Amino acid sequence: MKTAPSLSVGSLAVTVLLALTIVLAKPVQASILITDDFTISSGRTLDGALSGVTTEVGGATWSAYSNVVFEENAGNGYITPNTSGGTRAQVAFSASSGILSLSANIDTGATGWTGLGFLNQSSSNLYTTTGGQFWVLLSSSGSATVYQGTTSLKTAAAPSFSSSSFNMVQLDYDFSAAIVSVTINGSLFYSATSSYVPTINYARIEWNSPTALDAQVDSFSASAVPEPSMVLLMGLAASGFLLVRLMRKERFPLSPK
Numbered sequence: 001m002k003t004a005p006s007l008s009v010g011s012l013a014v015t016v017l018l019a020l021t022i023v024l025a026k027p028v029q030a031s032i033l034i035t036d037d038f039t040i041s042s043g044r045t046l047d048g049a050l051s052g053v054t055t056e057v058g059g060a061t062w063s064a065y066s067n068v069v070f071e072e073n074a075g076n077g078y079i080t081p082n083t084s085g086g087t088r089a090q091v092a093f094s095a096s097s098g099i100l101s102l103s104a105n106i107d108t109g110a111t112g113w114t115g116l117g118f119l120n121q122s123s124s125n126l127y128t129t130t131g132g133q134f135w136v137l138l139s140s141s142g143s144a145t146v147y148q149g150t151t152s153l154k155t156a157a158a159p160s161f162s163s164s165s166f167n168m169v170q171l172d173y174d175f176s177a178a179i180v181s182v183t184i185n186g187s188l189f190y191s192a193t194s195s196y197v198p199t200i201n202y203a204r205i206e207w208n209s210p211t212a213l214d215a216q217v218d219s220f221s222a223s224a225v226p227e228p229s230m231v232l233l234m235g236l237a238a239s240g241f242l243l244v245r246l247m248r249k250e251r252f253p254l255s256p257k
Helices: 009-024 228-251
Strands: 031-036 068-073 076-081 087-095 099-107 113-119 132-139 143-148 151-157 167-174 179-184 187-193 200-208 216-225
Touching: 031 087, 068 087, 087 216, 099 113, 099 200, 113 167, 132 167, 132 179, 143 179, 143 187, 151 187, 200 216
Parallel strands: none
Antiparallel strands: 031 216, 068 076, 076 216, 087 200, 099 167, 099 216, 113 132, 113 200, 132 143, 143 151, 167 179, 179 187
């Protein structure tokens, strides 16, 4: 009877290393950090203030002006300013690497604009050189502008804009590729590389001159995905360490007692 040739420990280790390389080369699944659909529930009352409330996923705490409140329409919760003045809401979201994604469903209402973006300083507005990082402004007129602080990167009509219902806005930033991209209602609105390296500590929703109880935000999400290349390098380093140990055991086996 013929027997299959046996693999040396070194050959086996190389095989394992290659297998791990193939597995780790696959994209890493997104890890959602923070989401909130603003559902009315315990601790979330109709007309109640958003500030101090914990997000539905992620355990982050909302910090907001007192005029940002919970409302509901046909069982669907959302947040809205209950006065016409400018206002804002934010959660801590600190990231300096990976692929970041920030999204929300936005109904601008009849007047003003709603902003969604990454922020450096909690006390600053999005439209500042020190606080605002990359952000998107959606106007009640149907236009959209992508900003880096106070610098306009693009202004154009928002794709498939609705003045009477929600518009899905998504802002992505890839630290490794230095690419900023914005998608509105499923259509790519903007994508370009940027030499500016943002400092991101918060995710912000901001309203300017809205009609009271008219501008609405729902389905908020902030997520971060580790760079696949970083995970791969970590896996290869661990596999390489294992390979060295196995090869050393093969060359210098323990003597029997």
